[in-house]
């Protein structure tokens with residue numbers, strides 16, 4: 001594991017410093033009931049309460065709404081969030097936020113709801129033409145001008161880690177592309193992470209969101225080192241995706257240990273409170289890790305996969321009007337193929353990740369690292385009912401060119417990989433992700 005510990009070795013040509021980015025978070029069974037008091041303490045008097053139509057009917061939403069009522073906080077509910085948000089649904093949410101003159105935001109839901117609240121908060125605070133703040137080159141890439149309104153995020157799945165990040169992801173309908181807005185200023189002010197929300201989660205959601213958390217952690221651990229990443233022109237604009245660093249490494253490793261021990265149990269048995277609680281905690285750690293290091297190829301490739309979703313693709317537990325692939329699933333289907341390719345750039349980090357996930361790495365040679373990671377991921381995928389590669393969700397060799405064209409422009413994430421990636425490399429990575437067993 002030698003290079004993992006050479007954090008401060010001089011002369012690697014990159015940035016000499018890294019930034020630790022975080023917000024206040026509360027974790028524990030029942031903590032959603034703190035929402036009212038937290039809103040008062042953030043001086044919120046009139047709140048936009050974001051959720052979706054499914055979550056609105058579930059106990060976590062009621063706990064938050066009752067808590068706000070008891071505290072005397074006035075709120076208006078917005079439940080028209082879409083499961084995979086689009087520019088259309090972001091703009092509808094922004095209009096609601098602009099019209100309501102709110103002084104704070106509370107979001108109760110999965111990543112889609114939390115991301116939608118971030119975007120609505122931004123456009124209500126600093127109105128602008130929609131593409132202004134969207135990541136370049138698709139959008140204008142303009143920085144968020146200043147602080148936004150306080151936002152309390154209450155995640156209801158154990159996966160996205162959106163409560164820990166300043167990223168809001170959506171589908172730009174006209175381009176059939178996933179893109180987003182990224183700024184430290186969009187990170188929720190505080191989060192209430194209550195493992196009680198996992199009691200009613202269907203197994204498909206625990207599996208897909210669990211692999212999302214796994215991927216945030218393993219991609220952070222194997223990202224390019226911050227010491228090899230070109231320094232930002234202004235230190236204050238150092239990107240949140242700054243590469244692997246001592247802080248993200250520690251957090252990611254702990255998340256992977258928890259996921260390696262608990263993912264299969266949490267998927268198979270809804271009554272396993274210990275496993276589902278530890279997955280909830282791991283998901284937040286995964287969010288903290290990638291908010292400080294950045295994801296790379298499995299996420300970059302997933303945006304192309306979900307953009308080209310095949311008609312008739314549906315999964316239990318995800319209410320959606322059109323076909324969709326759960327985000328965590330579209331990520332992990334690429335992962336074994338990716339790690340077989342990236343391992344040679346930093347084999348000790350790959351072995352460390354595999355070991356945290358529960359693989360036996362005793363006596364492993366560096367050249368075996370990619371295969372060891374891939375095999376452990378495939379074991380976990382098989383044990384939790386994940387489809388056998390991209391071919392199992394309708395893709396074939398004839399789709400590789402379109403997938404490659406969709407993923408190649410995702411520079412923000414692909415540039416964070418530990419190895420440089422050409423278009424031909426991407427095509428073979430998609431080819432290698434078609435079938436695993």
Ligand SMILES: [Fe+2]
Pocket residue numbers: 160212216299327331
């Ligand atoms: Fe993700």
